[in-house]
Amino acid sequence: MSEQPVQLPLPGFESARAEWRRDYDGQAGQDGILRNRSGIEIKPLYTCEDWGEERYMEDLSFPGQLPMTRGIYPSMHRGRTWTQRQLVGFGTPEDYNHRLKTILAAGGTAGSLIPCNSVYRGYDCDEVELPLLGTCGAVVNTVDDMDLCYRDIGVGELSTAVNDPLPFTLLALLLAVAKRRDVPWSRITGTSNQSDYISHFVANHMFFRIALPGSRRVLVDHVEFCQTHLPGWNPISVVGQHMQQGGATPAEAMALTLCTAIQYAEDCRTRGMDPDVFLPRFTFFFDISISFFEEIAKLRAGRRLWQRIVRERFGAKNPKAWRFKFHAQTSGVDLTRQQPLNNVARVAVQAIAGIFGGLQSLHTDAYDEVLSVPTEEAARIAIVPTEEAARIAIATQNILREEAHLTDVIDPLAGSYYLETLTNRMEEEIEATIARIDAAGGMFAAAEAGLPQDMIGKSARVFQEKVDSGQETIVGVNKYREAEEPTTAPRPLERPDQSAMEAHLARFRAFKAERSQAAVTAALDILARAANAAPGTPGQNVYEKVVEAAMAGVTHGELCACLRRELGFGQPLVMP
Amino acid sequence: MSDSTKSISPPPRVLVTKIGLDGHDRGSRIVAAYLRDAGMEVIYTAPWQKIEAVVKLAVEEDVDVIGVSSLATDHLLLPDLMAALGEAGFGHVKVVAGGIIPDGDEAELLRAGVSRVFHPGSPREDIVATVGDLATQARAACANG
Numbered sequence: 001m002s003e004q005p006v007q008l009p010l011p012g013f014e015s016a017r018a019e020w021r022r023d024y025d026g027q028a029g030q031d032g033i034l035r036n037r038s039g040i041e042i043k044p045l046y047t048c049e050d051w052g053e054e055r056y057m058e059d060l061s062f063p064g065q066l067p068m069t070r071g072i073y074p075s076m077h078r079g080r081t082w083t084q085r086q087l088v089g090f091g092t093p094e095d096y097n098h099r100l101k102t103i104l105a106a107g108g109t110a111g112s113l114i115p116c117n118s119v120y121r122g123y124d125c126d127e128v129e130l131p132l133l134g135t136c137g138a139v140v141n142t143v144d145d146m147d148l149c150y151r152d153i154g155v156g157e158l159s160t161a162v163n164d165p166l167p168f169t170l171l172a173l174l175l176a177v178a179k180r181r182d183v184p185w186s187r188i189t190g191t192s193n194q195s196d197y198i199s200h201f202v203a204n205h206m207f208f209r210i211a212l213p214g215s216r217r218v219l220v221d222h223v224e225f226c227q228t229h230l231p232g233w234n235p236i237s238v239v240g241q242h243m244q245q246g247g248a249t250p251a252e253a254m255a256l257t258l259c260t261a262i263q264y265a266e267d268c269r270t271r272g273m274d275p276d277v278f279l280p281r282f283t284f285f286f287d288i289s290i291s292f293f294e295e296i297a298k299l300r301a302g303r304r305l306w307q308r309i310v311r312e313r314f315g316a317k318n319p320k321a322w323r324f325k326f327h328a329q330t331s332g333v334d335l336t337r338q339q340p341l342n343n344v345a346r347v348a349v350q351a352i353a354g355i356f357g358g359l360q361s362l363h364t365d366a367y368d369e370v371l372s373v374p375t376e377e378a379a380r381i382a383i384v385p386t387e388e389a390a391r392i393a394i395a396t397q398n399i400l401r402e403e404a405h406l407t408d409v410i411d412p413l414a415g416s417y418y419l420e421t422l423t424n425r426m427e428e429e430i431e432a433t434i435a436r437i438d439a440a441g442g443m444f445a446a447a448e449a450g451l452p453q454d455m456i457g458k459s460a461r462v463f464q465e466k467v468d469s470g471q472e473t474i475v476g477v478n479k480y481r482e483a484e485e486p487t488t489a490p491r492p493l494e495r496p497d498q499s500a501m502e503a504h505l506a507r508f509r510a511f512k513a514e515r516s517q518a519a520v521t522a523a524l525d526i527l528a529r530a531a532n533a534a535p536g537t538p539g540q541n542v543y544e545k546v547v548e549a550a551m552a553g554v555t556h557g558e559l560c561a562c563l564r565r566e567l568g569f570g571q572p573l574v575m576p
Numbered sequence: 577m578s579d580s581t582k583s584i585s586p587p588p589r590v591l592v593t594k595i596g597l598d599g600h601d602r603g604s605r606i607v608a609a610y611l612r613d614a615g616m617e618v619i620y621t622a623p624w625q626k627i628e629a630v631v632k633l634a635v636e637e638d639v640d641v642i643g644v645s646s647l648a649t650d651h652l653l654l655p656d657l658m659a660a661l662g663e664a665g666f667g668h669v670k671v672v673a674g675g676i677i678p679d680g681d682e683a684e685l686l687r688a689g690v691s692r693v694f695h696p697g698s699p700r701e702d703i704v705a706t707v708g709d710l711a712t713q714a715r716a717a718c719a720n721g
Contacts, residue, residue: 117597117648121624132597135649204600246602337676337696457605464606468700477697 008049020044036294037463038251040425046417051424059420063410067304069423070411071358072323077407083361084397085161085327089114089137091496092504093148096138100153102387106394110361111160112193113149113170115140120165122209122564124557125508134496137163139504141556142511146173147180156187161237161327161361165194165209166218168543169559171233172550179551189232191283191327195219196239198260198443202452203246204239209560212448214567217535218542219264220271223278225543234283236264237327243452244287245333247460250298251426255433256443256452257284258305263443265314271536275314279321288354289331290346293422296413299326299357301427305434328354329363339476343367348396355406356413364393508555515553523549524562531566588616588711589639593630594623595657596650603675604645607703611643614704616711627653631660634669640711646675655688668717670710674698 021044034042043050051059061067064074073079084107090099100111114137118128124141125133133139140146155178164170171192178188194200197215210218219236226235240257248256261282268278284302288295306324310316330350335343344367351364366389400406413419433455440446447453466472473479526545533540546559592608594601601623612618619637621630634642642661644654651673661669673685674694682693691710694703 120599121597128597129653131652132649136598460602460606461609 008052010047010049013047013049017045036250036422037289037291038249038294038298038426038429040251040294040422040429042422046421048417051417051420053415055420056415059424060414066307066322068307068322068324069300069304070414072303072325072360076358076410077355077401078410081401081407082355082359083110083159083327084394085110085112085361085363089116089163091134091138092500093138093140093145094151094500095134095496096140096149097151097153100149103390103394104153104158106391107398111153111158111190112363113140113160113162113164114138115163115170119170119556120163122557122560124555125505127557130498130501130505133501133505139501140170140173141508143173143176143180143550143553144507144511146170146177150177154183155181156183156189160190161193162190163193165200166197166215166222167210167546167559167563168192168195168222169546169550169556172543172547172559173556175230175547176551185229186231188230191234191237192222192226193237193285194239195222195236196242196260196264198263198447199239199242199257202243202256202447203248203456204242209569210563211568212444214531214563216267216444218563218567220267220535221541222543223264223268223281224271224273225541225547226281227273227278234281234325236261236281237283237285238264239285241285241287241329243456244289245331246456247463248456249459249463250289250291250294251429252433252455252459253287254298254302254305254426255430256437256455257286258302258309258430259434259437259443259446259452261306262309262313265310266442269314275310275316276318276321279310279314279316280318280323282325284324284326286326286328286354286359287331287333288328288350288357290334290350290353292349292353293419294426295350295353296357297419297422297426298430299328299354299359300411300419300423301430302326303358304423305427305430325360327361327363328357328359330354330365332365334474335365335367336474336477339482340367342476344392344396347393348400351396351400352406355400356411358411362397364396366390366393511553512555519552520549520554520558523552523554524558527559527562528566531563584712584715586617588641588708589619589637590616590707590711591619591621591630591634591637591639591642592645593621593625593633593642594645594650595625595627595630595653596646596648597624598646598648598650599623600647601645603647604643607643607645607674610700610704611707614708616707627657627660630657631664631666634661635664635666639669640714641670641672641707643707644671644673646673646677648676651675651677651681651685654685654690658689668714670714672707672710674703 036042060069063071063076089096116134116137116139118125118133119137119140125139138149140149155174162170175185175188178185197219201212223235226233238257238261240253243256244250244253265275265279269275286299303324307322310321316322330347334346334350347364347367351362354362368386368389437443437446440449440451467474467478470478527549530540530542530545549559590611592604594604608618608620619633619639621633630642654673658671661667670691672692672694673690676696677693685693692706
């Protein structure tokens, strides 16, 4: 290396550019410009004219230090690898318990609980059609069910991400189990996934149960309760994954996620909570598409923006509040039903992007988990992975970490002319979208007005048109197809054992018959009263009443029905 | 617009819906937009419709085709929908399903009277043309019946 700084413009740059232009310009899109999924121009070559070391301290600094681009902890994955968190949920509580033990034995280091769609919709198992029970997740309605889920597993020893939309009944049942087993709540660790009700209204209709204003109130009550009683629990996970799976570009998904987090933080502050206390418990959840560099840049840009947002908008002084903690899942939308083993390669590429993006925990999709393409939704719907495919998904993480040594160096792509330029450009795109949402009055008002829904819908169509026209290649779908394509799914869908499910239903009915009906009625009355009290009224925290009711034997469906009645039923706000 | 959609007037009337418990509706919304852009009259519902509600809407809106999107086993309820349409005297209406529908289930649905099952990756033209043809058949069956 010369001791002289590089002269700009670079000598020879113009003639070199003329050379590559001659070779590459014809390959770009219709307007002669190649763009990534977020619409950002991608040049054929990046040099120190695009990003130079004079920007090092301002753009990057060091891991664990502002502006956090290089990671939220000083030693990142070199010091502590990410958590391997696979989604688990199927059949009866016994089935769930069996699968969880299998995952833990295979090297998984944390749990997740995916309930049945009947649970998502707010129903108990006796309120829906029997053939649908347990096909997409575990049927968990009572404290006894939750106890079975954790048979031979310590509730205070395993960090669990629970897919548990408000009013967070599954966490309430988990706390009831802890009480029953004399485990102090301070030892319960994990995350309330699917707590992000705004994302449900704008992007993923699977999870909502309560109308928007009521949802807004219950979420703040939940944060308040967790702050008081559950120091190891993350009450909020803001879900960019829904936005992106719904069709938002990576930049839009990051922007809408940050806007949603800003909304929740403002709502908590309005309640009188201290940002330096609640912000460190905010977590995020992102989709990682196969657009490799774009995803890495998205995550790095998001980390840099979040520290600025919490400091500028919320005056956060606690360094823990500056940390942009996130879980990531490889994108199901990019996986294909055609030539399904190709998905192993896709998942590996997506996972590498997430790892280089500095994630804290990772779910790698099983290759047969989502037999879907961009016209469809993703995320572990319909197809529960075979045990072999689930093992490969975990092995992929082990291989990347221990064979490929991806964790040896912190933020290893930093300083790349391309990646740093792209990170800065993604940041600008994200900020532009944040400004649009701000101008609409913030995320809550924007969602009510349908603005993010509109953005997501348009982007979904634009991407689909690119796939339809062949501008975006999907191997085995619109290019490199095999002559003899299997015409249907490669294997039958696994179904829960019907007799076991019927036995579970009988057990559920017995549970309801044997509990103290007076205690149940009283708990539901108290809950209804709290729901009708003004938000923030002392002693009328709705979530506290949900937990107390769960301990009194009230079921998941009864809790949801009570709050649906008192706070209104959510309806989707998106039309085609 | 495919020839089939040009061939009947007024244009095909299609109900696009989801039954059961799943709420993932990106697919149903995209398909609804495809059909609408092809000149069809599309009646679109939120997810989680009850069978009775779908039948009632189909009758009230006098649709030719019902498209049901299923990504999470809700297609298991389609035989019930077919039976309910028959009981309502609306058996001429054609039903198509789309989404994640495995092997064995597809055969079962076709036996129950579902006209066609679309899998992920189905080309837009195929969906539009098939629905257009089925609408023509439904209308002919209605006129004859």
